[in-house]
Amino acid sequence: GAAHGHWSYADKPAWSQGFPDCSGQKQSPINIITEATLFSPHLQPIHLSGYNLPPSEQLTLKNNGHTVVLQLPATLTMSGSNGQQYQAVQLHLHWGSPAGPGSEHTVDGRRYHAEIHVVHYNTRYDSIKKAMTQPDGLAVLAALLQVGPEKNPSYEHVLEHLEEVSEEDDDTLVAGFNIAGLLPANLSRYFRYNGSLTTPPCYQTVMWTVFNQTVRLSLDQILKLEETLYGDHNKLLQNNFRLPQAMHGRRVLASFL
């Protein structure tokens, strides 16, 4: 239970006992109903800088028992089309199992195989710890992952190390690579809404960007993600996604018609 601050995807309803924001009215993820989105001409293409890391850069990859997290250097920044500058902190993944898909966001009720989140904080705050409690504090870039015919070389930079972090709290080093390769090529077509962390403490401080274009990985790469990592009590780490949350009147904007 959430009593001692520990939570699992199994007892999601219990989250709100220990983390009150988890039962708030601006929760994530959501089901994006494309017909109900509002086109907003103000939404500029997402601009990434510093994402192309040299192999000399060593990044920490960690299995934290809930997902696999790649820590990112402070040199990666993004512009969020609201004039704010955001600094990358980490990226992580959500996935399902061979029995079914595991993206967090769904589009017109469709769940995708997996989802990547690149977590950033607003550089007007001096740390993510401070930023994550502020309404304009966080920006997460999300992309939906599908099965395609080819192996995705960008994801291979991470997936080739998964066995090294199979147990909870394991970590390893990954040589730098172009982190932008983990995201779709088209960064100008996306959905935008205000939501939350999808994990306790569920702070409602996230500006979500969900790209319209999906990213393709080979079936083997998806299966590797689904069958390599272990979490609590040596149980396979699978289906680490939260169910869609109510909109409570929120509208989803689209940067494209």
Ligand SMILES: NS(=O)(=O)c1c(F)c(F)c(SCCc2ccc(C(=O)O)cc2)c(F)c1NC1CCCCCCC1
């Ligand atoms: N989708 S999401 O962005 O809400 C999200 C999840 F859904 C997540 F499931 C996670 S992992 C669970 C939180 C956690 C647990 C342990 C450790 C550790 O031991 O280092 C670290 C974090 C996870 F880390 C994140 N992102 C984190 C949220 C935690 C607090 C802010 C730090 C960066 C974003």
Ligand SMILES: [Zn+2]
């Ligand atoms: Zn996430």
